[in-house]
Amino acid sequence: xxxxxxxxxxxxxxxxxxxxxxxxxxxxxxxxxxxxxxxxxxxxxxxxxxxxxxxxxxxxxxxxxxxxxxxxxxxxxxxxxxxxxxxxxxxxxxxxxxxxxxxxxxxxxxxxxxxxxxxxxxxxxxxxxxxxxxxxxxxxxxxxxxxxxxxxxxxxxxxxxxxxxxxxxxxxxxxxxxxxxxxxxxxxxxxxxxxxxxxxxxxxxxxxxxxxxxxxxxxxxxxxxxxxxxxxxxxxxxxxxxxxxxxxxxxxxxxxxxxxxxxxxxxxx
Numbered sequence: 491x492x493x494x495x496x497x498x499x500x501x502x503x504x505x506x507x508x509x510x511x512x513x514x515x516x517x518x519x520x521x522x523x524x525x526x527x528x529x530x531x532x533x534x535x536x537x538x539x540x541x542x543x544x545x546x547x548x549x550x551x552x553x554x555x556x557x558x559x560x561x562x563x564x565x566x567x568x569x570x571x572x573x574x575x576x577x578x579x580x581x582x583x584x585x586x587x588x589x590x591x592x593x594x595x596x597x598x599x600x601x602x603x604x605x606x607x608x609x610x611x612x613x614x615x616x617x618x619x620x621x622x623x624x625x626x627x628x629x630x631x632x633x634x635x636x637x638x639x640x641x642x643x644x645x646x647x648x649x650x651x652x653x654x655x656x657x658x659x660x661x662x663x664x665x666x667x668x669x670x671x672x673x674x675x676x677x678x679x680x681x682x683x684x685x686x687x688x689x690x691x692x693x694x695x696x697x698x699x700x701x702x703x704x705x706x707x708x709x710x711x712x713x714x715x716x717x718x719x720x721x722x723x724x725x726x727x728x729x730x731x732x733x734x735x736x737x738x739x740x741x742x743x744x745x746x747x748x749x750x751x752x753x754x755x756x757x758x759x
Contacts (some may be wrong), residue, residue, distance in 0.1 A: 520571040521679035528606035530577035536664040623689040636661040
């Protein structure tokens with residue numbers, strides 16, 4: 491992990507506007523898109539509410555019965571769209587919630603993915619963290635409920651954890667606002683290219699597996715040259731991920747179906 495100044499910011503924003511539109515996300519008048527991901531009951535909605543305030547939009551993901559919430563905030567003169575992804579324990583697409591979260595991170599390519607973890611159950615939460623880091627290089631881990639962890643005698647060294655994961659780690663207590671300013675600052679720095687993440691990637695020492703992955707990556711590059719994270723997709727194919735297999739067969743991989751109108755309604759809270 492390291493930080494560096496990137497005054498030209500040639501690679502940002504990284505979000506894929508076309509796929510975001512197909513996923514029902516309108517980026518008009520917004521500079522960056524932020525995804526909030528995490529296990530259920532980690533305080534993700536509390537972080538979302540803190541970011542977006544009282545005015546939010548809710549509806550369903552196109553073609554799904556899964557609820558979507560989105561809002562926005564402004565920081566240092568930049569406007570951020572915030573999308574609250576369904577709470578999931580993994581991205582293996584065994585449920586509609588997991589498929590929505592995975593597709594948004596993989597195809598929408600948010601500028602920053604904020605992974606909300608429960609500090610009192612960090613080990614259980616790290617499974618999702620590592621899966622997300624296989625998809626995106628632009629992420630921050632929010633250690634929420636840090637006050638409860640401290641009360642239970644749980645001590646987390648966020649500096650060591652950050653070094654091991656290769657991404658920023660910010661302790662927070664979202665319900666009281668503790669750590670939220672630090673979280674906003676690092677989101678801004680990642681989105682604008684001022685902070686460059688070097689996330690941990692799981693490696694395999696199997697030469698046969700690496701050979702199969704490389705062969706699939708080559709084939710994917712021919713058929714879907716603009717597809718992000720081809721290695722991750724290749725691994726899912728080797729695991730028999732049926733939704734990815736179906737997308738390959740239909741030719742929709744990397745070219746999601748055009749979505750109907752988002753059906754969002756504004757909710758006053």
